[in-house]
Amino acid sequence: MAESHTHDDHAPIEDIDRAPTKYEILEQTIRELLIEKKVLTADAIRGQMEDMESRSPEKGAEVVVRAWTDPQFKALLLRDGTAAVETMGVDMSHAPKLAVVENTAEVHNVIVCTLCSCYPRKLLGIPPAWYKSHAYRSRAVIDPRAVLRDFGTELPEEVEIRVVDSTADLRYMVLPMRPAGTDDLSAPELVKLVNRDSMIGVAQARDPSSPPHESDGMSSRV
């Protein structure tokens, strides 16, 4: 029987039993030593795992929708991202400063960390594997339009594409543009239009008339 017994939406059911890898053995080794030496406790590790699970694109989507519908909140979000998301109950202690950049009809931002994998984890959770890949980190800065095309995103010629390379202590998130024709939608309906990819900037918020993609960065999958 495999080790994982979690059945939440975020964790895969690891029911394929296989021999442990070298690094799985190393992780067990280090964890045991750290617990024995009282550097960490098993409870603290479990608690931290649960905490990171609770940080997700869904929370980011709520922040985006609040900015779409509340101009004062939007102004705060763009001025001081950390303070703004804290007002929505996100614990940002020990988190690097959050900077939110706004996509408009004129400017489209896309976030990358060419040097490693900086990402607003305390809000959005663990970044997708592709964000950490060599290909994304290399090409996002030199050919952002081609990278957006890899994600099926095509922007009008006159839009300025602005690549943000997170080189220092700030973590960046995109406030995607609110799609047209959404004036009558409720907040929960709007939240469904905002996926993780749109908060990185490789996609736009979903048009309400088009269906959601399979792995568009919303972890509540069917």
Next chain:
Amino acid sequence: MKSLERAQNDLGGSPAGSVGSDAHSPTLFERRVDAIFRLLVEPPCSLFTVDAQRRVMEDVPNELYKGLSYYELWMESIRTLLIERGVVSDDEVDARFIEVETRMMDDYHARQRSAQKDEAEGGAG
């Protein structure tokens, strides 16, 4: 020894293929490594900084940098940093690794035998 050429992590603009779409949910291993890392970096532990971890990863041999998965590299760097900070020794980790490996492999083989036995008896596992 740092090369005069660009560091191995400094990838902006370097040749690369198209971006894949791997967006798998983090595995149990990945979530554990992430949790341990975060606990060691944040107060009250504050054993090392994110900057130190980046530096360690930048300095690993290139074959390791290219060959290991993202979180395997993190695990390797955590090991190095714990030794740097004097929390564990190389020998301690090596010795315990052998014990843990034996235990985990014995458990795995026991599960395999049990599964085969269940299959042979025609029942579900």
Next chain:
Amino acid sequence: MTFKSGDRIRVKTTVPTGHCRTPFYLRGKEGVVETDLGAFRNPEELAYHRDGLPEIELYRVRFDQTHLWSDYSGKANDTLIADIYEHWLDPAS
């Protein structure tokens, strides 16, 4: 040297001897300071378990993509933003 929003800068071409957060592709390039982000501990020191003091000023800098890449295939008005520490910047002539 302290910079302010609107200042033209040039990224130094120093070869780093250790941990560095100024990407290779920006070295020697010219840009414009957008924002003074405040002072932060020096990551080049923090990386070696040193305290990173005194803090160093950090700037959000904007670059033209056509200036960064000789064969840039995007639009002429595309830009790139990076956060660069003061000791990596010189005023541009």
